[in-house]
Amino acid sequence: MSEGFSQTGDSNENATETRFQSLLSFLNLKNLPGLITGSYISILPAQTKSGRSLTIVVTAMCYLAVLAVIANILINGSVQAWTADVAKQVTVQIKPVDGENMNVQIEIATAILNSTRGIVSTTTLSNEESLRLLEPWLGEGSLLADLPVPRLISVVIDEKNPPAFDELKQRLKRKVKGASLDTHKRWQGQILRSANALKMISLGILTLISITTIAIIIFATRAAMASNEEVISVLHLVGAQDNFIAEEVQSRFFIIGLKAGLISVVCGILTYIFLGLFLTSYFGTDADQTGFQFLTGQTSLGFMGFLVLFTVPLATVIICLTTSRIVVLRILAGVL
Amino acid sequence: MIQFENVGLRYGMGPEVLRNVSFQLAPGSFHFLTGSSGAGKTSLLQLLFLAQRPTRGLISIFGQDVATLPRRELPAIRRRIGVVFQEFRLLNHLTTYENVALPLRIRGVHTDEYENNVIELLRWVGLGERLNATPEILSGGEKQRAAIARAVVGRPALLLADEPTGNVDPELAQRLLRLFVELNRLGTTILIATHDRLLMNDFGAPRLVLDNGELEVVS
Ligand SMILES: Nc1ncnc2c1ncn2[C@@H]1O[C@H](COP(=O)(O)OP(=O)(O)OP(=O)(O)O)[C@@H](O)[C@H]1O
Ligand SMILES: [Mg+2]
Numbered sequence: 190m191s192e193g194f195s196q197t198g199d200s201n202e203n204a205t206e207t208r209f210q211s212l213l214s215f216l217n218l219k220n221l222p223g224l225i226t227g228s229y230i231s232i233l234p235a236q237t238k239s240g241r242s243l244t245i246v247v248t249a250m251c252y253l254a255v256l257a258v259i260a261n262i263l264i265n266g267s268v269q270a271w272t273a274d275v276a277k278q279v280t281v282q283i284k285p286v287d288g289e290n291m292n293v294q295i296e297i298a299t300a301i302l303n304s305t306r307g308i309v310s311t312t313t314l315s316n317e318e319s320l321r322l323l324e325p326w327l328g329e330g331s332l333l334a335d336l337p338v339p340r341l342i343s344v345v346i347d348e349k350n351p352p353a354f355d356e357l358k359q360r361l362k363r364k365v366k367g368a369s370l371d372t373h374k375r376w377q378g379q380i381l382r383s384a385n386a387l388k389m390i391s392l393g394i395l396t397l398i399s400i401t402t403i404a405i406i407i408f409a410t411r412a413a414m415a416s417n418e419e420v421i422s423v424l425h426l427v428g429a430q431d432n433f434i435a436e437e438v439q440s441r442f443f444i445i446g447l448k449a450g451l452i453s454v455v456c457g458i459l460t461y462i463f464l465g466l467f468l469t470s471y472f473g474t475d476a477d478q479t480g481f482q483f484l485t486g487q488t489s490l491g492f493m494g495f496l497v498l499f500t501v502p503l504a505t506v507i508i509c510l511t512t513s514r515i516v517v518l519r520i521l522a523g524v525l
Numbered sequence: 526m527i528q529f530e531n532v533g534l535r536y537g538m539g540p541e542v543l544r545n546v547s548f549q550l551a552p553g554s555f556h557f558l559t560g561s562s563g564a565g566k567t568s569l570l571q572l573l574f575l576a577q578r579p580t581r582g583l584i585s586i587f588g589q590d591v592a593t594l595p596r597r598e599l600p601a602i603r604r605r606i607g608v609v610f611q612e613f614r615l616l617n618h619l620t621t622y623e624n625v626a627l628p629l630r631i632r633g634v635h636t637d638e639y640e641n642n643v644i645e646l647l648r649w650v651g652l653g654e655r656l657n658a659t660p661e662i663l664s665g666g667e668k669q670r671a672a673i674a675r676a677v678v679g680r681p682a683l684l685l686a687d688e689p690t691g692n693v694d695p696e697l698a699q700r701l702l703r704l705f706v707e708l709n710r711l712g713t714t715i716l717i718a719t720h721d722r723l724l725m726n727d728f729g730a731p732r733l734v735l736d737n738g739e740l741e742v743v744s
Pocket of ligand 2: 566567568611687
């Protein structure tokens with residue numbers, strides 16, 4: 190019998206932990222290097238089969254989450270791009286009125302506009318240009334050529350120092366029959382409302398995905414505990430603390446969450462790229478196809494967007510670690 | 526060090542398996558626990574390593590009343606108790622070496638600190654050649670020795686062994702008994718449950734005899 194058995198004290202257990210360290214150990218990140226390099230060998234038996242199917246399910250969840258995040262970023266980007274353009278412009282529309290000369294009307298309106306403070310420039314759309322805008326509704330052809338068509342004056346305003354729209358509106362109405370001022374407010378409001386609705390939907394989807402993932406991890410943790418009942422019981426009887434057992438289980442879910450999260454980010458980015466390429470080749474990069482603008486590269490994810498995607502693996506790992514830990518500690522609290 | 530006072534234990538709604546059990550184990554003492562099969566030896570040991578709580582009576586271990594012990598203090602006490610389970614309870618997915626090192630590993634001891642000690646201990650119990658074998662391919666006697674090695678590797682203050690020589694020949698039984706005696710000399714309190722009369726006669730330690738759930742101390 191050797192005298193050499195070192196007295197294996199619990200000295201470091203008593204060491205006071207800082208809050209940060211206890212957070213790290215709560216998330217079981219102290220085995221992190223060993224976990225990632227694979228040098229950390231778990232005491233629990235490897236469960237390759239159930240581990241693999243769990244990884245697939247969690248990866249699918251993460252992939253959906255990545256898609257939702259991408260959609261959210263693109264919606265945000267598009268709204269910003271659209272509203273920024275629109276905010277700089279207002280439009281004056283002059284409807285043809287019997288007995289008034291359109292060109293004179295336009296001149297008066299332009300004069301009023303140019304004398305108003307806060308207006309940078311005005312551009313009158315020619316009759317042909319105005320007609321072309323109506324083509325999608327009325328069709329091509331000379332049929333329209335003789336019809337009196339409303340004319341448009343595009344007005345660029347000084348965003349920082351905008352004109353008093355109400356006053357301008359009144360003045361135009363008084364001086365020019367058939368003139369109206371469109372500040373695009375309503376249109377902007379509609380865009381924002383639809384965009385917000387889409388964002389709420391994608392946030393709702395993200396919430397559902399998170400809840401589902403938590404439920405999956407709860408089930409998987411319970412299953413892991415049940416299938417390792419004997420091992421855990423022996424660990425207990427040789428003096429393992431709940432914490433130790435929890436960390437063993439957590440490290441398994443950490444790996445699964447990390448794998449799933451990273452794979453799904455890669456898949457999500459590939460999806461984004463291929464969908465973009467497909468839509469570009471299908472619809473072209475025509476700016477008029479505003480509906481697809483954000484997918485055809487005119488609004489791109491951008492570097493920040495790509496970084497934001499990595500919140501998905503991060504969130505997944507945190508969900509895996511905390512959920513499995515809470516479940517394990519709950520189960521262990523019920524055994525002697 | 527260990528004190529039982531009028532301890533009773535019943536499983537569920539069944540009859541009392543242990544009745545009015547009272548005894549003491551002084552620090553550094555050596556006792557056998559004997560009695561016919563089904564007399565309640567394993568049940569008594571389970572009370573001692575905190576796998577069961579008594580249905581009545583008072584148990585104090587290392588001076589602490591078991592009934593009032595909070596859950597989180599159990600591991601610290603269990604680490605001072607080495608147990609050889611009747612059915613060994615080795616972990617099949619770990620090697621013999623890893624099984625024996627388990628009590629040290631769960632304490633957070635670094636591999637470098639225990640590797641040589643564990644190997645030396647395994648050689649001593651005759652498993653030097655079986656370090657990397659999993660329990661599934663060990664013989665009954667080999668498993669028994671691995672279980673004993675795991676129980677003693679943490680230098681426990683109290684060693685509880687449930688039929689530790691049930692699967693080995695008399696010669697090896699002697700050798701294992703010497704291990705327990707040696708541990709006892711180093712200060713470990715020892716309680717061995719056995720029916721092996723030969724073993725008990727060889728080493729004239731006091732006996733706790735269980736009969737029909739009641740305990741009698743024979744010195
Ligand atoms: N978990 C249990 N649930 C219900 N009854 C049990 C349980 N464990 C043991 N018993 C009963 O308690 C009694 C004592 O069993 P125990 O295992 O303590 O005996 P033992 O002295 O160790 O026997 P052996 O020498 O055969 O190992 C037996 O009648 C047994 O059926
Ligand atoms: Mg028994």
